[in-house]
Amino acid sequence: MTRMKLKNILLVATVAVLAACAGGDNPGREYAPNMYHSVAYEPLSQITDEQAGAWVNSLDNGRGEYFNSNKYNPHRMNMREPAPHTVKRNANGWLPYRSKNVPKDSIDILVKGMTSPLADDPKYVAEGKAMYEVYCKHCHGAKGTGDGKVADKYAGVANLKGDSYLAMSEPHIFHVITYGAGLMGAHGSQVSPEDRWKIARYVKELQKQ
Numbered sequence: 001m002t003r004m005k006l007k008n009i010l011l012v013a014t015v016a017v018l019a020a021c022a023g024g025d026n027p028g029r030e031y032a033p034n035m036y037h038s039v040a041y042e043p044l045s046q047i048t049d050e051q052a053g054a055w056v057n058s059l060d061n062g063r064g065e066y067f068n069s070n071k072y073n074p075h076r077m078n079m080r081e082p083a084p085h086t087v088k089r090n091a092n093g094w095l096p097y098r099s100k101n102v103p104k105d106s107i108d109i110l111v112k113g114m115t116s117p118l119a120d121d122p123k124y125v126a127e128g129k130a131m132y133e134v135y136c137k138h139c140h141g142a143k144g145t146g147d148g149k150v151a152d153k154y155a156g157v158a159n160l161k162g163d164s165y166l167a168m169s170e171p172h173i174f175h176v177i178t179y180g181a182g183l184m185g186a187h188g189s190q191v192s193p194e195d196r197w198k199i200a201r202y203v204k205e206l207q208k209q
């Protein structure tokens, strides 16, 4: 490459950089605007203004870049909304846990007759143990006796091997993890329903040890 050519390239690049820096409220020039302005397809949006985003337009149909409504769907949404009264299920096909939060002494009445959806498989005990160690051990202790690190500082952590807890069912424990109980806070938002059932299975095992 000759010196001259290199100089020209440098000149063009400098001009381009300077042109991009505009003062005040002027945003300056943008090169390859599609790189800065995402054209993600929003499933539940309906931008009906055909000019929206015309300034970054790279589409051939003459509409703005952000125009994304679908005239065949209700409300011109991109995606159809679920049918009325649709109930979501998770990846395992499970329905959401819909029991209400109740005071501690009513949990047993609430969960009466309920059973764990998990099959009788030792792998769930092992998986529950791993989760227990993440979410419960620091309070309830490795053995469930209420002597975790947090319990050193704060009184009142339940000894899950205490007589009054031995008869607790898996659904009772599931409910407590979901909503908390008394002094214990809820863990429903951190722990998936599957993992809550696994932890409950493990706590029952722990109580036998």
Ligand code: HEC
Pocket: 104, 107, 132, 135, 136, 137, 138, 139, 140, 150, 155, 156, 157, 158, 160, 165, 168, 172, 173, 176, 177, 181, 182, 183, 184, 185, 187, 199, 200, 203
């Ligand atoms: C921040 C500390 C803390 C963490 C973390 C914690 N707990 Fe608790 N837990 C408590 C305390 C305190 C109580 C006693 C609540 C009361 O009786 O007021 C308790 C009570 C319980 C009870 C008895 C509830 C009842 O019906 O009386 C169960 C079961 C239980 N915890 C299970 C768990 C499980 C399983 C985990 C892990 C997912 C967990 N806890 C995490 C502090 C904690």
